[in-house]
Amino acid sequence: MSDSNTTKFTNPSTFILMGIPGLEVAHIWISIPFCTMSAIAVLGNFTILFIVKREPSLHRPMYYFLCMLAITDLVLSTSILPKMLSIFWFNTREIDFGACLTQMYFVHCFFVMESGIFVAMALDRYVAICKPLRHSTILRNPVVAKIGLAVMLRGCMVMLPLVLLARQWPYCRTNIIPHAYCEHIAVVKLACADIRISSYYGLFVLFCVMGLDVIFIVVSYIQILRAIFNLSTKDARLKTFGTCSSHLCAILSFYIPALFSSLMYRFGHTVPLPFHILIANVYLLLPPTLNPIIYGVRTKQIRDRLLRLFTYKWG
Structure with a gap:
């Protein structure tokens, strides 16, 4: 390490990412599951985009939102993995x-975007199940495009103050980041200033922005479940609920690890640092990996189109 890592300085030209402190000898082995997850995420999400583009019957709001989710997942996973692997493989x-x-x-912006896309998908399921006769008139293509634009702009605007605040802090203690990527709290903790405003704003985003997203999703699903239980037959209930199962699985794989990681980073002071870092990496790589698998396996239209594609290629 250079002397700049320990001497006084202001706004260093470079930071030093440590990867997973305490597990440096296992970096090569840790990189194997991370690299596998990323490969699945890239291949799976590109496959989703390809199938929806090629299949006219999938040109509907649900699949447009799924394409937005796939693009967001691709950016999210590729934002951290190249640097992470360069640490693990080449030090x-x-x-x-x-x-x-x-x-x-990019990491935090697209994370908030993904949360917004899940809200849009919940809205689509609500309209499709609770107002089926009006679905095509409520969620027309221009409306879907406006929702996508609003989700994107919200992510960009909400996360901008976080970076601007991080940029103006004086970093005069050390430039060593005990992390595998530039996670917000891990970076601003290095500042030799009162960073409470950054911490409070991060909590505001967590509870007021993403928290509102969760509330909207829960309210949507309460209305959806009420509509499902009002259906006359058990088969109809199961079939209708099946159209929501992929969305629910994707939501759980996104929000639960993210909430656990964020709260653990702020309040879990007794948790070992390597475990902190592993969870922080997993919560960013897990949804991009699982989402194409969930939708590929549980969505009949995508599954059938994928089978036809492979049958055509290898038949």
């Missing part, structure tokens, strides 16, 4: 100050 730990803030912005 290339330096990252430029500006590049670190850029990575921080």
Whole structure:
């Protein structure tokens, strides 16, 4: 390590990412599941985009939102993995100050976007089940495009203050980040200033932005379940609920690890640091990996189109 890691300085030109502190000897082995997850995420999400583009019957709001989710997952996973693997494989730990803030912005921005897309998908399921006769008139293509734009702009605007605040803090203690990527709290904790405003704003985003998303999703599903239980036959209930199962599985794989990681990072002071870092990496890589599998396996239209594609290729 250079002397700049321990001496006084202001706004370093580079940060040093440590990967997973305490598990450096296992970095190569840890990289194997992470690399596998990323490969599945990239291949799976590109497959979803390809299938929806090629199949005219899938040109509907539900699948448009699924494509938005796939694009978000691709950006989210590729924002952290190249640098992470360069640390694990080549011990290339330096990252430029500006590049670190850029990575921080993309990771958190697209994470909030993904939360917004799940809200949009919940809205689509609510309209499809509770107002089926009006679905095509309520969620027309221009409306879907506006919802997508609103989700994107919200993510960009909400996360901008986080990065601007991180940029203006003086970093005069150390430039060593005990993390595998530029996670917001891990970076601002290095500042030699009162960073409570950054911490409070991060909590605001967690509870008021993503918390409102969760509330909206819960309210939507309460209405959906009421409509399902009002159906006359058990088969109809199961078939209708089956159209929501993929969405529910994807929601759980997204929110539960994210909430656990965020709260553990702020309040779990007794939890070992390597476990913190592993969970922080997993919660970003798990949804992009699982979402295409969930929708590929549980959505009949995508599954059938995928089978036809492989039958055509290998038949």
